[in-house]
Amino acid sequence: MKLATLVVAALAATAGHAAAQEFQPKAAGTFVVTARATGVLTDASDPITTAAGAASGLNAEVGDDVMPTLGFTYFFTDKIAVEAILGTTQHEVRARGGATDVAVHKTWVLPPVVTVQYHPLPAAKVSPYVGAGVNAMIFYGGDDKNGFSVDLDNGIGWALQAGADVALQGPWALNLDVKKVFFKTDASINGGALKSEVNLDPWVVSAGVSRRF
Template sequence: MYTKMIALAVGAGLLFAGAAQAQDFQPKTAGTVMLNVRATGVLPTGDDPITTLAGASTGLKADVSNDVMPTIGLTYFFTDNVAVEVIAGTTQHTIRAQGPGADIKVQKTWVLPPVVSLQYHFMPDQKVSPYVGAGVNYMLFYSEKDYNGFGLKVDDGFGYSLQAGVDVAVRDRWSVNADVKKIFFETDATDRFNGVKSKVTLNPWVVSGGFGYKF
């Protein structure tokens, strides 16, 4: 559902892009600053076992829900091809303990996962310009709300990311952007009330679509 929503937003922009001629758009060049406003789905993929503090199995696994929120990305071009991007946004996720006959709501938490990526842009002077990137991120968990007698503490920490995307020029300084990141992040979650813990391997896909403007 999340990827379909983002694909529809990008598709609508591409309809406008089809009408633009080569001379109607501003290419990517050294010194360009690009602002992207996107709809972003954060889709965690982890499914880690929950154990006691001594390491014994509880038969449960940690599940973390998806979320979609707006995000902002700012890109600066050092050369026509090489750029650095910073993205910021915040999403809310529900952590559940799941197992045979069990599906227990543990916590809702907000996470702020800024990502800084070094990018290489192919064909920066063309209307359709794909790019790849790699970077680092920091996961900051805040405004937690516990449920069902749990007192969960999820540790903040660093991860790294890989990225692929494409900018499609629309007209003048405007463009349509589609972007996919894979973030690799593992942390610890400890229930200080019940004496259980879990490795939480989030490793989310971050799927985005939106519009960009070059300054």
């Protein structure tokens, strides 16, 4: 009888531990790595002018791209965390207006974003968060098109963020994340004969899987 009682007690303790470990909640000291598929959606369309500022009748438009990215998050408290994302995307710049629609440049951009996040429900299975921070835009590997020469200025912007983690088994979770990045760059075309102040201001939309450590 005592043996049966001990067995029942052991099973109950094991079941309680398993239930407690169904998913690992967020907490101070937690480090999270997130692999995402990320779309950088710019929707930029800004006037191209001459060096003197006269209208050319053309707009500079920047295309979208989807690439894998990595996010690294550290929780300083149960509710306050800092995230850095790393990835790179490629975008085509076109000149459009009237009957003109021509590719003028294709460039890679490294857009690291660092945000401070607030997680109001860190122990919940569905745990939303909001954040704000800064971003850099670093253009590299530019490829001029159709006889045009384009230079884009690097710079710093800022970002707003909202997202949610949906806990799975143990340390694993699904992640949905949306950032609005505010950034503009000066484009110099054909040695400055033409120019444009391009408001990229992309939406950065991501979905992926994370692991908590």
